[in-house]
Amino acid sequence: QVQLVESGGGLVQPGGSLRLSCVASGFSLNDYNIAWFRQAPGKDVEGVSCVSTTDDIPYIADSVKGRFTIARDNARNTVYLQMTSLRPEDTANYYCAAESPEATMPCNRYTISYEVVYRGQGTQVTVSS
Numbered sequence: 598q599v600q601l602v603e604s605g606g607g608l609v610q611p612g613g614s615l616r617l618s619c620v621a622s623g624f625s626l627n628d629y630n631i632a633w634f635r636q637a638p639g640k641d642v643e644g645v646s647c648v649s650t651t652d653d654i655p656y657i658a659d660s661v662k663g664r665f666t667i668a669r670d671n672a673r674n675t676v677y678l679q680m681t682s683l684r685p686e687d688t689a690n691y692y693c694a695a696e697s698p699e700a701t702m703p704c705n706r707y708t709i710s711y712e713v714v715y716r717g718q719g720t721q722v723t724v725s726s
Contacts, residue, residue: 599623599715601693606720609683617678617720619693624715626669630696630704631676632713633667635689635722643689644709646678647696654706661687683724692719 605617619631632647646667648655655667664682669675676693694713702708 601695601715601717603691603693603717603720606691606722608723608725610726611684611724613683613724614679614681615683615722617680617691617693617722619676619678619717621674621695621715624695625671626674626676626695627671629698629714630700630710631669632694632696632704632709633676633678633691634694634711634716635687635691636719637689640689642711644711645691647704647709648676649704656704656706656709658709680722683722685724688722688724690719690721692717 600622602620630649633645634642635645636642646657648667666679668677694716696710697712697714700710700712702710
């Protein structure tokens with residue numbers, strides 16, 4: 598059974614850090630570009646970051662550039678999102694997804710694709726004092 602499971606969310610004060618994990622089962626993350634998205638209540642989904650299968654320079658959204666980094670651990674079939682200097686506006690449900698192999702504009706340093714084939718349920722991140 599194909600599954601993506603996120604963990605690592607929680608309540609953190611402004612300026613704090615969290616590391617989110619995305620673990621895959623039933624398929625190999627090595628074979629897919631992997632992305633992190635977030636959605637806050639009442640807002641559109643935002644593509645936060647993605648990393649290609651070749652592990653080239655990842656895409657990082659301007660809203661989180663310099664604060665968030667993405668990394669693969671192929672041996673653990675896991676992708677991480679390291680988040681630092683968190684702000685209240687980072688509060689959202691964060692989920693990971695595997696990009697469709699047929700995405701019209703695949704993940705690269707300039708773009709993230711919203712065409713996904715698998716996604717997790719997400720993990721809630723709340724930044725508040």
